[in-house]
Amino acid sequence: QVQVMESGGALVQAGESVRLSCTTSGLTFSHTAMAWFRQAPGMEREGLQCISWNGGIDHYSHHDQGRFTISRDNAKNTAYLQMNNLAPGDSAMYYCAAGSSYFCPAPSAFTIWGRGTQVTVSS
Secondary structure, eight states, rough: OEEEEEEOEEETTTOOEEEEEEEEEOOGGGGGGGEEEOOTTTOOOOOEEOOTTTTEEEEEETTTTTEEEEEEGGGTTEEEEOOOOGGGGGEEEEEEEOOOOOOOOOOOOEEEEOOEEEEEOOE
C-alpha cells in the first residue's frame, strides 16, 4: 500500500520560515517525482513545485516569488519544502503528492496524496 505523509506544519509569525517534510512508503521513492500543493479555505488546491527523481524542479506557481524551495533526499525517502519569509496569505493546508514516473507531470496528473499539514501564519 502506497502512503504519503507530510509533517512540519506550524503556527508561525509573518517573516518566519518553515520546512515541511514528506515521507513515503510502498513506492520506489528514488524513481518518483514528488510535488507540493496547498489549499486555503474556500480556495482551489494550488500546485507549488515538483521535483523529479534526479532533482530537476518544475514550478507550478510563481506566487511564492522565490521564497519556497523544493528538495529531496533519496537516501531518506523524503522530500522537503523550505518556505521562507512567510506571509499570512501563505496560510493553508500543504499537501505532498507522489507522481507515477521519474519526471514531473502536469499538476492535475497526481493521484497519490498525503493528508496534509497545516501552516498558519499570523501577522
